[in-house]
Amino acid sequence: MNQLPIKALLFDLDDTLWPIVPVIVRAETILHDWLRRHAPAVAQDHSIETMRARRLEILAAEPRYKVDLVGLRHAGLTEAFHASGADPVHVDGAMAIFNTARNAVTPYDDVLPSLLRLGGRVALGTISNGSADLDTIGLAGHFRISIAAHQFGTAKPDAAIFHAACSALEVDPAETVYVGDDPLLDVVGAQQAGLRAVWMNRFSRTLPDHVRPDASCVSLLELEHWLEHRIILAPAPIAR
Structure with a gap:
């Protein structure tokens, strides 16, 4: 089955963009x-x-x-x-x-360079069950939307929070990839909501047998490589 081009990437925060x-x-x-x-x-x-x-x-x-x-x-x-x-x-x-x-976090070394490159090609957003403040951290400007569970009212793996992010970016879930470290909240949750899911495995963990991410990466550099060679990225929507 042909997959739609990717128009958006959504990221988890803690243990995906920095160690928590x-x-x-x-x-x-x-x-x-x-x-x-x-x-x-x-x-x-x-x-x-x-x-x-x-x-x-x-x-x-x-x-x-x-x-x-x-x-x-x-x-x-x-x-x-x-x-x-x-x-x-x-x-x-x-x-x-x-x-x-x-909020005194230190992003992994690959985060800023990758966000700068990816942000020029697709719409970027975040979904988090945690309480990180991207404005305080200094990363808010890299994302078009950011949804926190405590503000939204439901948390991952509820499909509603994934769908809300896709709606805010004006993309279909099938055109969206979610990137996160938690096999159940991030991978299974995103896939059940109709998104593709990339497991960010920065800590050499082992997946449960029943979890099948669309890809597994140890860094955002690997994520970029997977996107470049496995998926045709669509041009990012023009901000109005």
């Missing part, structure tokens, strides 16, 4: 140091590990937070402040400290 685990570890450490100074009772009563465990409990009890990780962290902090008898007026300050550190 060291960023979160650092952000949580910075937050806990801030708590020691501004809410010492909270820092004394709640370690990074216990607050992380409590967030998982809250998530299990309130699945709505699956599409709102920012809200989940805020809820966990609010509960910790109340439990320690600390003034919850400082919760928003704590969130600001965490969010600043969470």
